[in-house]
Amino acid sequence: MAEHILELRNISKAFSGNRVLNNVDLIIDPGEIVCLCGENGSGKSTLIKIISGVYTFDAGEVTINGRCYHRLSARQSIAEGIQVIYQDFSVFTNLSVAENIAMNYRVHNKKRFISDRFNRELARSALAQTGVDLPLDAMVEQLSVAEKQIVAISRAICQDVRLIIMDEPTTAITQKEIEKLFEIIRGLKRKGIAVMFVSHKLDEVMAICDRIVIIRNGVMVVDSQAQDFPREKLVFFMTGKEIEEEGFHYAGEETEAKPLLQVEGLSLAGAFTDVSFSVRPGEILAVTGQLGSGRTELAESLFGLRPATSGTIYIDGVETPIRSCRDALDNRIAYLPEDRLSEGLMLRRSLGDNFSSAVIDKLTNRLGLVSEKRVEELSVRWMTDLKMSPKHYTTLASDFSGGNQQRIVLGKWLASEPRIFVLNCPTVGVDVKSKSEIHAIIRDLAAQGLAIVLMSDDVGEIMASSNRVLIMQGGRVVFENDTEKVSESELNDRIIGAYREEAVK
């Protein structure tokens, strides 16, 4: 048996006290096509970056081509023949095709002088291997997305590559281009080059993969041959709904309450167009859609971070322009951002600082000075309300686990007593138990009469914690219905744009 290209053993990795990967084992053999699946925040990008030597791992060992590493640098990883093609392809747009393709080779083989002829020869032979013809002198910025990808692949194979890792290679290219890409990948496979493919799109995955690997909350949950894999279980394995949750029922159906938040024809140039919806108090409206669907921009626009360029927002039936965060806060709108660690939480500051950050102007005494006592009272109150294990309010936020950190961000906003709460993927990267607890908190808030807009990727989350769902695609709302009236699989297909009416009949 040929030796493995890559062998990971017990790899663990943590960021500022939060573990992201836990004892991951993975083996990749020559000529294998492996698909790596996982939700946002499951740890798959961290895994890629560990294999490519960008991140150091905290425990475990990596064996590449029979050599064992306890510390792996990017240089070593490349020297061992591992190449990563990131989502943005990392190409130099201001250089020509030939220069881009030859760049890595030159850097790695310490070529001190640039020879245009050498670049072109190298580029020509690399492109020949992919079977695509690109003008060598064209500036890369003039190429299409798919062509840029070809440049990135050619750049990878002009070195002695053994494993190519592609991060979401099919998100931005057309169906025809995808087929072309697969052809190239199969060609690589015949040469004994292994490919690791990171993707969500099930159909594609099944068409090309030999093996499927699923990672969830930093743990490898599935490692199976593609033909043995029960495809209807993919979503289950990715989201891991082990704890059955009560569904959410909107109580106000009969009362015909007036919408608390109503949006009409809202547009933001380059992000979303003509979005309309309304949310009544007590309702949870789920907004979903793939990467680039415009839903994060919509959320940020509701909070005044990126004010909409046209359209109207009504709050309590009154037209209320939201041009800044100040406007949003004045109208008691809160926003829980997508990335807890970089956007929601001040990791190196205390619990009290984090809890008080949205309302600090109100926590003052008669002299206008911050009252330490009130900050402490506030922290203690939200720690209890959100069922966190009690800690002193000066404890640093980085000392808490992912689930508790998300509660801190929730608490920061709840302290501002919002009426409208926009939550963007509130349970990404949170363990299963905390996840269902956070869902319970959200449902509880709705029961208290808040209007909630829940942006989410997680179909299970939408099914369990919303009463209406809205799907966005390319900045437009393409679907809206009561959650009860849609099945989980229909929703799934609609999100990836694969839903066909005939399939129902």
Next chain:
Amino acid sequence: MKTTTKRLLRRIDRKTVQLLLLAVVLFVVMIILKGDKFLRAKNIESMLFQLVEPGLFAMCIGLAYLSKGIDLSVVTIANLVGVVNGIMLRTCLAPDGSNVGMLLALCVVIAVGVGLTCGIINAFFISNIGIFPILVTLGTQNLFMGIAMMLTQGRAEGNFPQPLMDFGNAMVGPIPLLTLLFLLLYALMCVVVHRTPYGRKLQWMGSNSKVTWYTGINNRRITYVTYILSGLLAALAGLVIMARTNSAKADYGSTYVFQALLTCVLAGISPLGGTGKYYNLILSIITIQITSTGFNLLRISPLIRDSIFGILLVLSIFIDYVSQTQRTRRLNRAAIRQLQQAGEKEAVE
């Protein structure tokens, strides 16, 4: 009883203890080496006088540091204030000195105006245009000095009216009036940084400006307030320099910026933003003053002194950096250990 002491100890910053120890050790070392000269009342008095200017500049840079910025232009703002006031006094002072009171009041107005304008210029380029603070203030440092140079043709302004000199040299008991005013102002700034909503937001912005943005905190306003405060404090230092030295020069005190950077880093106010206690600054100011006076008494050349300060700065930043990375590494290891133990427990069950 025990828990209350513990709680009290927890509230005391580690850096405060370190700095206090350092200051005491240096003080004792100076007494041993040059006790006779060091402890002389005149020496103590001149130390108290001298720490005012670098102290004010350290207060400016400390503020900028907390916001994850830097303000290199402070000394030239002070000089610009001195030069403009010097020219104004030279041209407007009546020969009989009858209008001196009004002119000195005008000096204060000019100082506030210059400080405010310079602060706004810095904040505008940093916040509205989005250029790195270090580049902006390096540029404005030269700009402000250039203006002062043009106004004076490189000459020093001097011979200020007597009331200003009297004010600059006044004593309240054994303590110089200027030092006393400086300490009051410092105490006020400590309250501003540690106890006002602005101060909290300043530290939060320095620690993670993205989070404050997503929290609806107006980062731009914080940046403006910070650089304006820094400009005003620097302008005040300009008045102090006039009163104390009876002169104003476009390129006076060029080593002050560096000394202020060192003071802040020593106090644990990290250039990486958001961390450090403003109230530790005074200990660090005193420490640096003892060192600098010590060098003088020991007849160590100022040339060597500068390079020793340089080494100290790099060293403190290095220690700061290492202790931070060590901390995160420790945290990560602990998290994984905890998790593995939990896993083993599960396996046993």
